[in-house]
Amino acid sequence: MSAGEEPAAPPAPGAEPGRLVARAPSAGDPTGWFEPLYAAAEEGTAVVPWDRGAPHWLLTAWAERKPLNGDGRRALVVGCGLGADAEYVAGRGFAVLAFDISASAIRAARRRFPGSAVDYQVAGQRGRPFPAAAIPDRTNTAAGPGIPARAVSA
Numbered sequence: 700m701s702a703g704e705e706p707a708a709p710p711a712p713g714a715e716p717g718r719l720v721a722r723a724p725s726a727g728d729p730t731g732w733f734e735p736l737y738a739a740a741e742e743g744t745a746v747v748p749w750d751r752g753a754p755h756w757l758l759t760a761w762a763e764r765k766p767l768n769g770d771g772r773r774a775l776v777v778g779c780g781l782g783a784d785a786e787y788v789a790g791r792g793f794a795v796l797a798f799d800i801s802a803s804a805i806r807a808a809r810r811r812f813p814g815s816a817v818d819y820q821v822a823g824q825r826g827r828p829f830p831a832a833a834i835p836d837r838t839n840t841a842a843g844p845g846i847p848a849r850a851v852s853a
């Protein structure tokens with residue numbers, strides 16, 4: 700389902716983002732609600748509320764102001780979701796590795812951008828900070844609660 704389209708059906712009971720968020724901390728798993736949300740979206744029973752179908756305006760405004768040119772350098776997109784930011788960064792000349800904790804999100808991103816140069820991977824440690832030194836160039840424009848602040852930069 701692309702951004703702006705109506706979901707095929709109302710969210711399944713308990714699949715609405717608000718309910719998933721509310722349930723996850725009590726289960727001791729602050730990032731555990733992302734996968735069920737993306738999986739429900741794949742089935743057409745939920746919408747991903749942050750899916751704009753386009754890169755985040757903060758990213759595009761920043762990149763255009765610089766102007767940003769990757770010249771083949773590497774970029775890591777943390778918590779890439781459905782891939783719009785990763786595709787944008789790749790379009791500006793970066794060799795992009797984009798990852799997300801949700802396998803459904805990565806599947807959807809690969810399907811959404813067939814033949815993409817972006818290397819989409821399922822990765823992420825629940826509740827564990829990413830070592831900053833392991834991140835060369837990085838961007839995350841809409842960090843969720845599971846992404847440590849020191850792994851987020853633009």
Ligand SMILES: C[S@@+](CC[C@H](N)C(=O)[O-])C[C@H]1O[C@@H](n2cnc3c(N)ncnc32)[C@H](O)[C@@H]1O
Pocket residue numbers: 730733734749750751755777778779780781782784798799800801804822823824825826827839840841842843844845846
């Ligand atoms: C608010 S969404 C933003 C998605 C995307 N950046 C965008 O702007 O559309 C946060 C994303 O980070 C992912 N995420 C959350 N915690 C993570 C973790 N520990 N490791 C990897 N991805 C994570 C979620 O699955 C979700 O796709």
